[in-house]
Amino acid sequence: MARIGVEESLSDVKDALVQAGHEVIDLHSEEDASGCDCCVITGLDKDMMGNATASIEGPVINAQGNNADAICQMVDERLS
Template identity: 60%
Template structure:
């Protein structure tokens, strides 16, 4: 089953992805992303300090400006 990490503030996205059969991991800490095939972040605190470290090898989707359905489509496009 495909594991998707979803930032805690994106509860609508988490629900939509669960309905589509994805295994969802709530991203509370950086290490929560390990083992995920893809992560969805809100973008609110993205790279605040001007530094960025990658916790996963897979895609990270910035949900800023997208609705839950658009994010689900983006996840499906990137994990296949």
């Protein structure tokens, strides 16, 4: 399956993605995102203009306002 980078505070999302068969790594810095097929962030990294800095070419999913199941579905949809 895919390699997914997930921010540390999203432990429920990490668990759900592992159960779905994905390889999950913790995102501590921008360098951690390299080599990931997709990243899931908390949404707290956005600047005042509503932009987020992405250091990967794949999709970046904002977890804000979504539960773990919804995020897993978004990951699967964007990677298929």
